[in-house]
Amino acid sequence: MRWPYVLHVVGILLIFFGFSMICPLAVGFYYADSSIVPMALSMGITIVGGLLLYAIFRGTKSEIVTQREGMAIVALGWTGVGFFGALPFYLGGEVSSFANAFFESVSGVTTTGSSVIQDIESISRGLLFWRSFIQWLGGMGIIVLSVAILPFLGVGGMQLYKAEVPSPVPDKLKPRIRDTAMVLWKVYALISTAQVFFLLLGGMDLFNALCHTFTTMPTGGFSTRNASIAGFDSLYLDMVILFFMILAGINFSLHYQALQGKPLAFWRDSECRFFIGLTLLLVLIVSLDTFGVVYEDIGRSFRYGAFQVVSILTTTGYATADYEQWPAMTHLILFFCMFIGASAGSTGGGMKCLRVMLYLKYCYKELFSLIHPHAVKQIKIGRKPVPDDVMRSVLGFLGLYIGLFALCTILLSSMGVDFVTSISAVAATMGNIGPGFGSVGPTENFVHIPYLGKWLLSWCMLLGRLEIYTIVILLVPEFWRK
Amino acid sequence: MKVIIVGAGEVGFHIASRLVVENKDVVIVDKNPEAIRRVSENIDVQVVSGSGSSPAVLMEAGIKEAEILLAVTDSDEVNLIACLVANILSPATKKLSRLRDADYDAYHKIFRDQPPYIDTVINPEIEVVKTIDRLMSVPGAVDVWEFADGRVKFIGIYLDPGSRLAGVRLSDLTNLIGDRRPLIAAIIREEELIIPRGSNRLMPGDLLYFISEQERVQDILEAFDKHPEPLRRALIIGGGRIGYRLAMRLEEKSIYTKIIEKKPERCAFLAGKMNKAIVLCGDGSDQTLLDEENIRDMDFVITLTADEETNILTSLLARRMGARKTITKIDKFSYFPLMTAIGLEQVVSPRLSAINTILQHIRRGKVLSAISLKGEQAEVMEAVALETADIVGKPLRNISFPKGSLVTGIIRQDRVIIPSGDSIIEPGDRIIIFAVRDAIPKIEKILAVKLEYF
Numbered sequence: 001m002r003w004p005y006v007l008h009v010v011g012i013l014l015i016f017f018g019f020s021m022i023c024p025l026a027v028g029f030y031y032a033d034s035s036i037v038p039m040a041l042s043m044g045i046t047i048v049g050g051l052l053l054y055a056i057f058r059g060t061k062s063e064i065v066t067q068r069e070g071m072a073i074v075a076l077g078w079t080g081v082g083f084f085g086a087l088p089f090y091l092g093g094e095v096s097s098f099a100n101a102f103f104e105s106v107s108g109v110t111t112t113g114s115s116v117i118q119d120i121e122s123i124s125r126g127l128l129f130w131r132s133f134i135q136w137l138g139g140m141g142i143i144v145l146s147v148a149i150l151p152f153l154g155v156g157g158m159q160l161y162k163a164e165v166p167s168p169v170p171d172k173l174k175p176r177i178r179d180t181a182m183v184l185w186k187v188y189a190l191i192s193t194a195q196v197f198f199l200l201l202g203g204m205d206l207f208n209a210l211c212h213t214f215t216t217m218p219t220g221g222f223s224t225r226n227a228s229i230a231g232f233d234s235l236y237l238d239m240v241i242l243f244f245m246i247l248a249g250i251n252f253s254l255h256y257q258a259l260q261g262k263p264l265a266f267w268r269d270s271e272c273r274f275f276i277g278l279t280l281l282l283v284l285i286v287s288l289d290t291f292g293v294v295y296e297d298i299g300r301s302f303r304y305g306a307f308q309v310v311s312i313l314t315t316t317g318y319a320t321a322d323y324e325q326w327p328a329m330t331h332l333i334l335f336f337c338m339f340i341g342a343s344a345g346s347t348g349g350g351m352k353c354l355r356v357m358l359y360l361k362y363c364y365k366e367l368f369s370l371i372h373p374h375a376v377k378q379i380k381i382g383r384k385p386v387p388d389d390v391m392r393s394v395l396g397f398l399g400l401y402i403g404l405f406a407l408c409t410i411l412l413s414s415m416g417v418d419f420v421t422s423i424s425a426v427a428a429t430m431g432n433i434g435p436g437f438g439s440v441g442p443t444e445n446f447v448h449i450p451y452l453g454k455w456l457l458s459w460c461m462l463l464g465r466l467e468i469y470t471i472v473i474l475l476v477p478e479f480w481r482k
Numbered sequence: 483m484k485v486i487i488v489g490a491g492e493v494g495f496h497i498a499s500r501l502v503v504e505n506k507d508v509v510i511v512d513k514n515p516e517a518i519r520r521v522s523e524n525i526d527v528q529v530v531s532g533s534g535s536s537p538a539v540l541m542e543a544g545i546k547e548a549e550i551l552l553a554v555t556d557s558d559e560v561n562l563i564a565c566l567v568a569n570i571l572s573p574a575t576k577k578l579s580r581l582r583d584a585d586y587d588a589y590h591k592i593f594r595d596q597p598p599y600i601d602t603v604i605n606p607e608i609e610v611v612k613t614i615d616r617l618m619s620v621p622g623a624v625d626v627w628e629f630a631d632g633r634v635k636f637i638g639i640y641l642d643p644g645s646r647l648a649g650v651r652l653s654d655l656t657n658l659i660g661d662r663r664p665l666i667a668a669i670i671r672e673e674e675l676i677i678p679r680g681s682n683r684l685m686p687g688d689l690l691y692f693i694s695e696q697e698r699v700q701d702i703l704e705a706f707d708k709h710p711e712p713l714r715r716a717l718i719i720g721g722g723r724i725g726y727r728l729a730m731r732l733e734e735k736s737i738y739t740k741i742i743e744k745k746p747e748r749c750a751f752l753a754g755k756m757n758k759a760i761v762l763c764g765d766g767s768d769q770t771l772l773d774e775e776n777i778r779d780m781d782f783v784i785t786l787t788a789d790e791e792t793n794i795l796t797s798l799l800a801r802r803m804g805a806r807k808t809i810t811k812i813d814k815f816s817y818f819p820l821m822t823a824i825g826l827e828q829v830v831s832p833r834l835s836a837i838n839t840i841l842q843h844i845r846r847g848k849v850l851s852a853i854s855l856k857g858e859q860a861e862v863m864e865a866v867a868l869e870t871a872d873i874v875g876k877p878l879r880n881i882s883f884p885k886g887s888l889v890t891g892i893i894r895q896d897r898v899i900i901p902s903g904d905s906i907i908e909p910g911d912r913i914i915i916f917a918v919r920d921a922i923p924k925i926e927k928i929l930a931v932k933l934e935y936f
Contacts, residue, residue, distance in 0.1 A: 067523070157526070158526045172528045172529075174507070174528070175484070175507035175508050175509055175526075175527055175528040176502075176505075176507060176526055176527075177526050178526075179507075387515055
């Protein structure tokens with residue numbers, strides 16, 4: 001592996017990331033608030049840092065990027081982005097320690113939405129915008145964006161793309177990776193524009209509409225209000241956000257097909273059917289479960305139940321109600337939603353519906369072959385058989401996911417965090433959801449988690465966003481061997 | 483431009499990786515998951531898994547928008563059916579197909595004029611035999627290509643370590659060999675391609691590519707100490723389809739030919755077809771047999787068995803036992819860089835031949851033929867200069883050619899002009915352009931301005 005080349009490319013990514021800080025800087029100037037100085041300073045540091053990496057390690061030009069190098073670039077790139085993205089929070093003095101700033105920043109770019117900021121409304125507008133903006137960048141993927149608009153990533157872009165978007169069944173919308181990345185970002189930007197429009201219609205001001213779109217579309221979950229979406233208390237806004245959360249949880253290649261004039265694509269895709277079906281079923285159960293116990297009328301229990309199920313299942317993490325007050329069964333349903341997550345190829349996190357679906361089919365196949373020992377049965381998605389190696393990688397993924405979840409839970413509890421909080425904090429960060437249960441519930445935040453615990457959870461978020469393998473591979477000694 | 487390639491084998495894979503560099507949209511169809519994975523992990527193309535002869539699969543690959551369909555699977559039948567289906571689904575798509583069976587030889591034209599309307603049928607074996615023939619006819623050459631119906635040759639030779647030209651500056655070449663000085667288009671030194679200027683020196687061991695009119699080739703070769711040697715006796719090892727075709731061709735030229743073939747049935751078949759050539763049944767790597775058949779007197783030993791490792795070793799053995807020259811058939815591209823190192827300079831590959839033939843049909847504009855040099859770093863193209871092209875009507879030095887490209891020849895009616903900075907290209911001239919890979923898309927653009935003329 002050529003480390004100089006890896007660092008060279010990471011440098012390019014950082015320069016690019018640095019320039020994106022121009023957006024929050026503009027917002028800061030518009031409101032003339034206290035974010036201008038830290039923002040400008042961070043931008044300078046990031047660009048200089050990127051330039052240094054770029055310049056020191058230049059000269060190693062190559063057309064081919066190996067899979068290993070691709071993974072190293074993406075893993076380091078995201079860590080770097082998390083690090084430099086933390087600078088505005090740290091320099092602005094809005095958070096106390098660098099661990100907190102890093103946590104907030106990683107929570108942003110990985111579209112998790114867990115926060116360590118206690119009084120969000122007291123923060124300057126520029127920084128609030130930055131907080132939302134990094135979620136939007138991270139949602140469709142920083143690497144995907146770079147592949148789309150930076151021509152010099154060229155052929156190597158493919159390995160990077162695969163390391164950032166490790167879908168179980170790869171689909172390439174266009175023959176060239178650069179065009180595919182471009183199309184995905186265009187679709188993403190288009191749907192985002194639509195959401196801003198509908199939020200404005202509901203009477204939200206432009207700043208809030210932008211910030212909330214930037215955190216809905218990537219299924220992020222940062223809000224500009226302490227009470228999250230509940231702070232607006234509007235049925236219309238709830239429904240608009242609910243609808244766009246569902247859109248964000250669907251595979252973007254289906255959106256592309258729909259925009260191409262094939263709206264039936266949603267129905268033809270079995271994962272999409274599974275996702276929508278599961279959402280409807282869980283909404284029904286949760287609404288009925290809360291009806292009469294928490295809410296007196298069915299309309300309200302449906303409104304809050306539906307929003308919360310969709311918010312957790314798509315791994316957004318907005319709140320319109322304190323679901324901790326809800327019955328135990330609802331708790332458990334929401335907890336398991338954290339693991340299932342949204343569709344593959346969407347901006348959502350978790351294990352992804354496709355993998356869960358394949359796993360269920362695999363279980364059924366095992367049972368089936370106990371009954372008919374001689375039967376030849378193939379697992380299919382839609383009407384296409386799934387190759388064995390894809391199935392194996394899905395099983396491996398689920399195993400690793402659960403294993404790492406268990407490990408991190410134990411590590412976190414060893415730092416003195418209680419049982420429920422440990423479990424839900426790890427589940428909520430690995431699944432890129434945001435709030436959990438216990439002392440990290442929807443009305444609380446992560447500020448009280450011990451110092452080391454925050455680094456651990458930040459790592460969990462990266463783990464979840466890059467779908468385990470890209471990050472975990474860095475821990476395998478074989479990876480470092482020459 | 484969208485290109486669909488049916489068959490992700492060695493040929494499909496390499497054409498795809500070439501086209502991707504040139505910014506074409508490539509979709510590859512193959513039913514072997516292993517081959518599909520190799521492609522999708524290594525090159526930036528879209529892959530479709532399924533049989534290329536299936537209409538549904540071709541539709542999924544987007545045959546309707548495709549400009550070109552390349553059918554290059556190992557099976558002639560699949561290739562033919564893929565073209566047939568493509569012809570039904572999308573008649574406008576240009577179709578190229580690889581057909582290897584000699585039974586189809588007589589039908590190439592018929593396939594072009596009647597359904598499935600295959601625009602170009604490629605038989606790599608015929609191409610390989612042509613290549614071998616060219617290599618045998620130019621002494622000392624490791625690469626020979628013909629342009630303008632054979633009137634212009636593009637030749638690659640190694641500069642011998644003892645040559646008096648070693649160490650000489652290109653600009654001083656005229657003093658040493660006078661007007662026999664050729665236009666040197668490229669030098670390959672230690673696997674790196676150099677576009678030479680006057681100040682560059684020739685080094686021993688360099689692979690030089692030069693262009694010349696047919697009549698001057700001999701003179702130039704003599705200047706480089708490559709003297710013609712009589713070609714009277716040839717030994718072919720491996721009597722497969724290529725061996726058979728080659729033997730027929732050598733027989734026509736009255737060269738005393740022997741073929742060694744392992745399988746008795748195949749020997750019987752060959753013996754039935756041959757008139758003068760001697761068919762020997764045995765193992766080509768058998769030292770006693772080679773000795774018996776006077777290998778030390780052979781002018782050429784051509785190893786053409788299906789197993790490339792055997793070919794390499796047999797060639798080395800033949801060389802050691804005194805054969806003057808060997809030509810080796812290899813298909814695995816990863817072996818090419820090794821060949822010079824182990825002393826086998828003259829190498830042919832059916833797959834490379836197929837790729838070259840296909841490339842010249844994919845090139846835009848009026849490119850008449852295109853070949854690619856060793857290591858695939860550069861191409862030589864022959865093209866017609868159109869009245870509308872930017873390159874016409876002004877001295878070459880005023881034209882901004884892309885970096886790494888060179889006009890190496892102008893053919894005007896029957897005359898061949900080796901150009902200088904003052905030469906002017908006239909409409910209708912055929913020009914021979916040498917270009918490194920990065921410059922190719924730009925060259926294509928220069929040649930193909932105003933597409934509506936085609």
